[in-house]
């Protein structure tokens with residue numbers, strides 16, 4: 504395959520590229536920086552030179568266990584922002600040189616398989632319907648942080664039938680999905696009351712995202728809260744809490760203190776209880792997944808351009824491409840503030 508002389512890329516035959524990959528499932532130590540073949544483009548795909556990527560708990564879960572069909576060796580990563588360097592013959596919406604961003608992993612694709620080549624690589628292939636043009640006012644790092652988390656955040660409100668002006672209680676306002684759910688509740692749905700939970704050190708941070716009130720789950724139990732809400736939106740669930748159990752005693756205590764399973768007590772009678780983790784945290788909860796599509800990103804463009812919706816990058820990052828294992832280590836503490844982003848890709 505030949506890459507054209509665009510964006511400083513030299514005319515040279517390129518068949519292999521640098522990528523993070525794993526050949527067996529397991530902890531982050533199975534990851535290694537190696538070489539992976541460049542993809543052969545399908546008619547509806549873009550070849551994108553990755554400028555920034557973001558990590559998601561899903562990347563950890565699928566690396567740890569084969570929870571979805573994927574061929575090994577696999578390159579992890581769903582989210583990216585970058586520049587189009589080639590396009591398939593059927594691509595109509597994008598041109599070479601366009602700055603784009605996407606969640607490239609659509610498990611509802613024809614074969615139901617995840618792409619073997621994820622976004623922690625120099626170049627990736629993505630179907631044009633999954634991508635959107637990057638708003639000019641946001642950086643590659645900010646754009647890369649958004650797709651999977653914002654698609655999930657939006658889907659939760661849709662699944663819960665949330666309507667403009669209603670009230671919402673968000674369990675977990677500080678994480679990748681939670682930071683966006685708080686902002687969407689306030690600025691997209693113009694909710695009349697947005698209350699979110701977090702631990703003490705992040706209370707002011709979650710308020711700064713637009714939450715009307717923030718509940719410090721290390722000090723307040725759900726039963727002590729007086730308001731009842733039109734939607735209970737759980738971004739933490741029990742799986743995630745269990746995930747934290749394996750860490751240290753502090754996490755054990757947090758899990759007992761926050762007791763996310765009990766959060767339903769703040770929902771109004773018959774109000775939907777949405778949980779984005781599987782299995783849902785209590786029998787009344789409805790699981791909400793995500794729709795992987797560039798259209799959702801386009802729909803949110805005016806909010807990103809006006810600054811009503813802001814990407815939130817964890818302050819420990821962006822991590823350099825060579826520090827991917829350290830970035831995963833940090834994400835797996837369960838304490839990320841917004842999104843863990845990787846940038847400074849090799850090419």
Ligand SMILES: NC(=O)c1ccc[n+]([C@@H]2O[C@H](COP(=O)([O-])OP(=O)(O)OC[C@H]3O[C@@H](n4cnc5c(N)ncnc54)[C@H](OP(=O)(O)O)[C@@H]3O)[C@@H](O)[C@H]2O)c1
Pocket residue numbers: 559560561651652655674675676677678679680681700701702703705720738739742743744757758761762763779780791792793834837838839840841842
């Ligand atoms: N259904 C789907 O399609 C879908 C899509 C995306 C994500 N998910 C799942 O949703 C979960 C969250 O994803 P994420 O990307 O937002 O994770 P994340 O960014 O790693 O979340 C980290 C945040 O969780 C907060 N947190 C941890 N325990 C908490 C608790 N008990 N109460 C309140 N906040 C708590 C932490 O804040 P503190 O330090 O203040 O506790 C931290 O800021 C994961 O299990 C992920 O796999 C599902």
